[in-house]
Amino acid sequence: MFNEIIFDIETENTFAEVNNDFKGLRASVVCLYHTGLDAYKHFTVDRFSEMWPLFESADRLIGYNSEHFDLPVLNNYYQGDLLKLPSLDILRVIKDSLGRRIKLDDVAQATLKVGKSADGLQAITWWKAGEKQKVIDYCMQDVKITKDIYEYGLKNKQLFYPTLTGTIQPFPVKFDAPVVQPKQNTATAGGVNLTLF
Numbered sequence: 001m002f003n004e005i006i007f008d009i010e011t012e013n014t015f016a017e018v019n020n021d022f023k024g025l026r027a028s029v030v031c032l033y034h035t036g037l038d039a040y041k042h043f044t045v046d047r048f049s050e051m052w053p054l055f056e057s058a059d060r061l062i063g064y065n066s067e068h069f070d071l072p073v074l075n076n077y078y079q080g081d082l083l084k085l086p087s088l089d090i091l092r093v094i095k096d097s098l099g100r101r102i103k104l105d106d107v108a109q110a111t112l113k114v115g116k117s118a119d120g121l122q123a124i125t126w127w128k129a130g131e132k133q134k135v136i137d138y139c140m141q142d143v144k145i146t147k148d149i150y151e152y153g154l155k156n157k158q159l160f161y162p163t164l165t166g167t168i169q170p171f172p173v174k175f176d177a178p179v180v181q182p183k184q185n186t187a188t189a190g191g192v193n194l195t196l197f
Contacts, residue, residue, distance in 0.1 A: 002035065002036075002059050002060075002177055003034065003035060003036035003057065003058050003059050004034075004035045004036075004058060004059060004060045004061075004062055004177070005032050005033070005034055005035075005054060005055060005058040005060075005061050005062065006032060006033045006035075006062045006063070006143055006146055006147045006150060007030060007031065007032035007033075007061065007062070007063055007066070007070065007143060008030070008031055008032075008063060008064070008070065008139050008142040008143045008146060009027050009028075009029065009030045009031075009069075009070045009073060009074065009139070010027070010028045010029050010120065010123045010124070010127070010135050010138070010139045011025050011026060011027055011028055011073060011120070011123075011124060012026040012027070012028045012045075012124065012127055012128070013025060013026055013124065014121070014124060022072045022073060022076070023076060025073045025076065026045070026076075027045055027048075027073050027074060027076070027077065028044065028045060028123075028124075028127045028132075028135055029042060029043065029044050029045070029127075029132070029135055029136055029139050030042065030043045030048070030051060030074070030139075031043075031136065031139040031140045031142070031143045032051075032054070032143060033143055033144070033147050034054060034058075040140060040143065040144075041054075042136050042139070042140060044132065044136075045077070048074075048077050052078065055082065055085065056085070058085070058086075059086060059177075060086045060087060060088055060177065061082075061085055061086070061087040061088070062087070062088045062090065062146070062150055063087070063088075063089060063090070063146065064089070064090045064091050064104045064142075064146050064149075065089065065091040065101075065104075066087060066089045066091075067083065067087065067089040067092055068089075068091075071083050071087070088150075088175060090146065090149060090150060090153070090173075090175070091104075093153075093173050093174065093175065094107065094159070094161075094171075094173065097171050097172055097173055098161070098171055102161050104116065104142070104145065104146070104149075106161055106162055107149060107159055107160070107161055108145045108148075108149060109162070110159075110160035110161050110162050110168045111149060111152055111159045111160045111161075112145070112148055112149065112152065114145060114148075116141065116142065116145065118138050122138070123135045123138050123139065126138070150175060153173040153175045154175040154176070154177075157172060157173065157174065158170045158171060158172050158173060159171060159173050
């Protein structure tokens, strides 16, 4: 069975608060969908150790802007390098196809006719106010939207985006799953899972 993890993260602070330094960004919650388990899960920062084995055993991690945001932030908590695990960054595929970046909300509204309920800044405000369930619910909604976009693109080989004039245009994407090879965990040291230390 092919195991993919579609995930999203929220943070406790902004780039402006940490002088644009990834090392200062603190994650608050990670939400994910695990295809092999057919289950949604969430992990607050105090439970990340339970999450790493899922990431390490996945055939592919799937996110939206995950290579340039989510995974670098999570590397602040991980003993290896999550960027070495097999992954698909949907935003990178979109940029390669269109030559520019498109917001998740724009792609979701054009492709799925659904939109996000809030934004990352609102999630930070909720977290600081102690409204953790609101952050989890918001993050989970982003995972569900990302999952639906991924599945649509995988099936139809295209997504849609709004142009500057407001028209909705299709564009090609390639989300094909790689051929699964015997697992060699490049995020480990000496063949031992780093989460065991």
